[in-house]
Amino acid sequence: MARILVVEDNALNIKLFCDLLSAHGHEARPVTDSRVALETAREFQPELVITDIQLPYxxxxxxxxxxxxxxxxxxxxxxxxxxxxxxxxxxxxRAAGAQAYVSKPISVARFVAEVSALLPKEVPAAV
Structure with missing residues (x-):
């Protein structure tokens, strides 16, 4: 399970993204106002940030x-x-610092695959 910050101003998109992440066992923290996104990220310490590019503010x-x-x-x-x-x-x-980029409308399979690719790989516990 990973902590994932989702910054998106569209209510339907944020619900879709958070539902998909939760269904895959992640803790999704939605942020709809980009003005508080950095402060929320500092407090939440996510393992991944997903952000819309076209945000107000x-x-x-x-x-x-x-x-x-x-x-x-x-x-x-x-x-x-x-x-x-x-x-x-x-x-x-990518020049701004993002590792991945997905265009909307999103493909659920591609979204999930990109999230998985970006998260740190779990190290299996020694048996």
Missing amino acids: VSGLDLIRQIRAEPSLAEVPIMAVTAYAGNGDDDRI
Whole structure:
């Protein structure tokens, strides 16, 4: 089980993402206001951050940069999600510090696969 911060301003998307994560055994913390996302991340100490790029107040790209600048969060993997995938978006998102990028509408299988790929692998307990 991983702690995953989900930053998304659309209520249906945040419910979908959190339900999917919970169904896979993760603890999802939803944040609908990007202005409190960094503070929530500091307190929650997620093992993964999933953020929309098109957010009011603080854009997803700015949030990614803020997380990367925060010493306690700098190494946390980030997955960006956006409905507006255009030429160069992937490069801009990765340059800001995200490791993965999924376009909306999301493919559930791809979303789950990306989350699994970004989470630290569990080390099996010695028998």
